[in-house]
Amino acid sequence: MKHLHSGKVRDLYELPGGELLIVARDSISAYDHVLDTPIPDKGRILTQLSLWWFERLADVVPNHVVSTDLPDGSPAEWEGRAVVVRRLDMIPVECVARGYLTGGGLKDYRKSGAVCGIVLPEGLEDGSRLPEPIFTPTTKAAVGGHDQPMTYQDVEQLAGAGLASRLRDITMEVYRRGAELALERGVIVADTKIELGLREGELVLGDEVLTPDSSRFWPADDWEPGRSQKSFDKQFVRDWLVSPESGWDPASGTAPPALPAHIVEQTRAKYVEAYERLTGRSWA
Numbered sequence: 001m002k003h004l005h006s007g008k009v010r011d012l013y014e015l016p017g018g019e020l021l022i023v024a025r026d027s028i029s030a031y032d033h034v035l036d037t038p039i040p041d042k043g044r045i046l047t048q049l050s051l052w053w054f055e056r057l058a059d060v061v062p063n064h065v066v067s068t069d070l071p072d073g074s075p076a077e078w079e080g081r082a083v084v085v086r087r088l089d090m091i092p093v094e095c096v097a098r099g100y101l102t103g104g105g106l107k108d109y110r111k112s113g114a115v116c117g118i119v120l121p122e123g124l125e126d127g128s129r130l131p132e133p134i135f136t137p138t139t140k141a142a143v144g145g146h147d148q149p150m151t152y153q154d155v156e157q158l159a160g161a162g163l164a165s166r167l168r169d170i171t172m173e174v175y176r177r178g179a180e181l182a183l184e185r186g187v188i189v190a191d192t193k194i195e196l197g198l199r200e201g202e203l204v205l206g207d208e209v210l211t212p213d214s215s216r217f218w219p220a221d222d223w224e225p226g227r228s229q230k231s232f233d234k235q236f237v238r239d240w241l242v243s244p245e246s247g248w249d250p251a252s253g254t255a256p257p258a259l260p261a262h263i264v265e266q267t268r269a270k271y272v273e274a275y276e277r278l279t280g281r282s283w284a
């Protein structure tokens with residue numbers, strides 16, 4: 001099969017029949033670096049979690065999944081972390097919904113009191129829950145660049161008013177359903193990013209959905225506005241990388257060091273925990 005694109009933690013291939021194959025790697029990224037040390041089973045766990053969400057959201061929006069059968073000629077190690085998907089005409093908008101304020105949205109809010117043109121109440125802090133979730137689309141940055149915020153009017157100009165409205169409605173409903181279910185199971189979904197494409201004039205959910213890579217997952221029992229929240233899955237890695245033990249400085253611009261085995265194991269366990277809590281299924 002033909003290799004089309006490599007993302008930070010996933011690769012995209014073209015199959016002979018014209019469909020695409022998304023392969024999730026066991027890579028993890030932190031501080032804008034893809035780490036050298038893989039987290040065993042991360043690719044499989046996040047692929048299976050995304051498939052579970054695609055099924056649960058099928059009444060909201062159709063999805064691009066065709067099959068999880070490995071195409072002939074695929075490496076056996078791809079089993080469970082490769083998905084055959086329909087080729088869509090992807091809409092060049094990162095469709096983001098935020099229920100909590102942090103990251104780039106917080107930065108924009110502190111500068112202008114608004115995010116993507118949406119004025120927010122005063123007094124919000126890092127991690128504040130928003131009065132209502134908001135649609136905060138961004139452009140798809142080029143490799144190594146950062147996504148730029150878009151106003152809703154920008155989306156209308158790019159996709160037309162009708163499509164823009166559908167993009168927003170679908171994004172907000174996917175977020176609402178995901179955040180509600182996750183919170184019942186002790187996980188805050190602070191924000192999530194989905195990608196939508198067109199197939200025969202119909203909007204179809206692409207990419208991955210409601211995984212810790214496409215969304216910010218926070219442990220609900222640790223939530224405290226006014227400071228940066230702990231990441232459900234990446235906190236052990238983040239803390240170790242800035243600890244004296246690692247000897248690394250994020251500001252140095254150098255590549256981070258390899259992770260010690262105990263950090264890898266604790267991080268793998270968090271992915272298993274996220275899968276089991278959300279789906280109610282045992283990972284074993």
Ligand SMILES: N#Cc1c(N)ncnc1-c1cnn(Cc2cccc(F)c2)c1
Pocket residue numbers: 005006007010011012020022023064085086087088089090197206207208
């Ligand atoms: N999903 C999907 C998809 C589709 N169903 N049809 C056409 N294009 C795409 C598509 C193009 N880029 N990406 C991002 C991406 C995802 C996964 C791995 C990567 F390397 C890069 C998605």
